[in-house]
Amino acid sequence: MGVQRVVADGERTWTVVGEDHLPAGPAEEYLEFLRVAQRASPNTVRSYAASLSRWWDYLTAAGLSWDEVTLPSFTPFLTVLRTGDPPGVSRLPAGAGGQMAAESTVAARVTAVLSFYRYHADVHQVPVAGRLYRVSTRGGSYVPGLAHLQRGRDQLRPAVRLRRHACRPVPLLTPLQVEAILDGCARWDAACGEWTGSVRDRLMFATLAETGMRLGECLSTRHCDWHAGRGGTPFIEVVPRQDHPAGARVKNSRYRRIHISDELERLHSEYLWQLCDAGAHQALDLENHFVFVNLCRGRWLAPLRPETVYDLVATLKRRLGSAVPDGWTPHWFRHTHASALLLSGAREHVVMRRLGHADIQTTLSLYGWVSEDAELAALAGWRRFCAGWDGRQGSSGE
Known part of the structure; x- marks a missing residue:
C-alpha cells in the first residue's frame, strides 16, 4: 500500500x-x-x-480483513507504529535502543484509523467500531457543571488510550536571529537610497514574524487583502480561499483581520512598486493577484509554492551559518510571535484570535508555558519578598 498524490480539476489531493x-x-x-463533507x-x-x-500495510502483514478487526488484533498495531517492526516481531533488550516514533505521532495515526471505522459504522454498519470503542463511565466525585445536559446519552470513548506527553516548549527565534534572516533577504542601502536583495523575500518573512x-x-493573501492605514492602523485580511494552485489555504476556513505596523505596510508598498516597475500590472490584475509570486524561477508571476519557500530557507541557512538555528522553519516565526505577545502581557483570548486558533485550549497548550514560566521565574526572588514579613507577627493582635 502507498499514498498517491492525485490532481483532479486543478486541485491536489491524496489517496491510498x-x-x-x-x-x-x-x-x-x-x-x-x-x-x-x-x-x-x-x-x-x-x-x-x-x-x-x-493500517492497510498492517492488515496485509497480519492476514486480517479490514472489516473483521477485533480489539486484540488491533492492539499490536500500536507496537508496529511505535517501533516500525513488522507484526509479530519482538525486539531483544540489546536492540531496544532504536529510534521510536513519538507518542503524538502514534496518537494521530490511531485517531485516523478510529475515525475511519466510526464513519463506516455510521454509513455501512461495519461492526468494527463497536469493538474498538466502549461506553465511558465517569468515576470519582467530580461532576462537571454541564453534566446534566449529558444525561441519557452514551459517551463513546476509544478502548485504546494513549498517554500524551506534556507539550515541550515550542522552538523560538531571538530578535537578533529574526533580524539576521530579514537582512539576509534584503537590506536598505542608505548610500544608494534603495533596497539591495529580494524585497519579496524580506516582506514574506517579515509578515510571518509580525502577524504570526x-x-x-x-x-x-492577495494585494487587495492589504489595507493601508490612511490615518489609522494598517491591517491584513485573512480570507478563506480554495484557489491557490499549490493548495495553500487558510486553516479552519476562518476569516480574521490582523493589524500590522506602518513599517510592514511600507515594505509591502515598496514591493508593489517594484512589481509595477517590472510591468506586472500590465500582465495581470495585480490588485486581485497573489502577493507572493515567482520573480526569477519558474513561470513569471505564478503564485509562490511552499516548496519554493523551503528552498529559500535552506539557502538562508547556508548563507547565515551559525547566526540562525540549524532546524528553523517558517513556522518558527509563528511560535516566536505568539510567545512575544504573551510575554508582553497580551491576554490569551486576544492571542487566540490573532493566531486564528479555533479554541483557546490550543493556545494554552502550545504557549501557556511562556507566561507560566515568566511567573515562576519571578518567584526566584521569594526570599526578598518574604523578608518584609519579619517583625510583623502578632502586630495585628497588639
Whole structure:
C-alpha cells in the first residue's frame, strides 16, 4: 500500500493505493467524505491517507480483513507504529535502543484509523467500531457543571488510550536571529537610497514574524487583502480561499483581520512598486493577484509554492551559518510571535484570535508555558519578598 498524490480539476489531493495501483475502496470513500463533507484541507487528507496506508500495510502483514478487526488484533498495531517492526516481531533488550516514533505521532495515526471505522459504522454498519470503542463511565466525585445536559446519552470513548506527553516548549527565534534572516533577504542601502536583495523575500518573512500567520495563509493573501492605514492602523485580511494552485489555504476556513505596523505596510508598498516597475500590472490584475509570486524561477508571476519557500530557507541557512538555528522553519516565526505577545502581557483570548486558533485550549497548550514560566521565574526572588514579613507577627493582635 502507498499514498498517491492525485490532481483532479486543478486541485491536489491524496489517496491510498494498493499493489495494483488502484485506490483502496473503503479508504478512498472515507477520504472523499473528508474532502467533500468535512472540507478538510489537503494536508489533513494527506495525513489521514498516510495513517490508513500504514493500517492497510498492517492488515496485509497480519492476514486480517479490514472489516473483521477485533480489539486484540488491533492492539499490536500500536507496537508496529511505535517501533516500525513488522507484526509479530519482538525486539531483544540489546536492540531496544532504536529510534521510536513519538507518542503524538502514534496518537494521530490511531485517531485516523478510529475515525475511519466510526464513519463506516455510521454509513455501512461495519461492526468494527463497536469493538474498538466502549461506553465511558465517569468515576470519582467530580461532576462537571454541564453534566446534566449529558444525561441519557452514551459517551463513546476509544478502548485504546494513549498517554500524551506534556507539550515541550515550542522552538523560538531571538530578535537578533529574526533580524539576521530579514537582512539576509534584503537590506536598505542608505548610500544608494534603495533596497539591495529580494524585497519579496524580506516582506514574506517579515509578515510571518509580525502577524504570526501560517505559511499557507501568508502565501494565499492577495494585494487587495492589504489595507493601508490612511490615518489609522494598517491591517491584513485573512480570507478563506480554495484557489491557490499549490493548495495553500487558510486553516479552519476562518476569516480574521490582523493589524500590522506602518513599517510592514511600507515594505509591502515598496514591493508593489517594484512589481509595477517590472510591468506586472500590465500582465495581470495585480490588485486581485497573489502577493507572493515567482520573480526569477519558474513561470513569471505564478503564485509562490511552499516548496519554493523551503528552498529559500535552506539557502538562508547556508548563507547565515551559525547566526540562525540549524532546524528553523517558517513556522518558527509563528511560535516566536505568539510567545512575544504573551510575554508582553497580551491576554490569551486576544492571542487566540490573532493566531486564528479555533479554541483557546490550543493556545494554552502550545504557549501557556511562556507566561507560566515568566511567573515562576519571578518567584526566584521569594526570599526578598518574604523578608518584609519579619517583625510583623502578632502586630495585628497588639
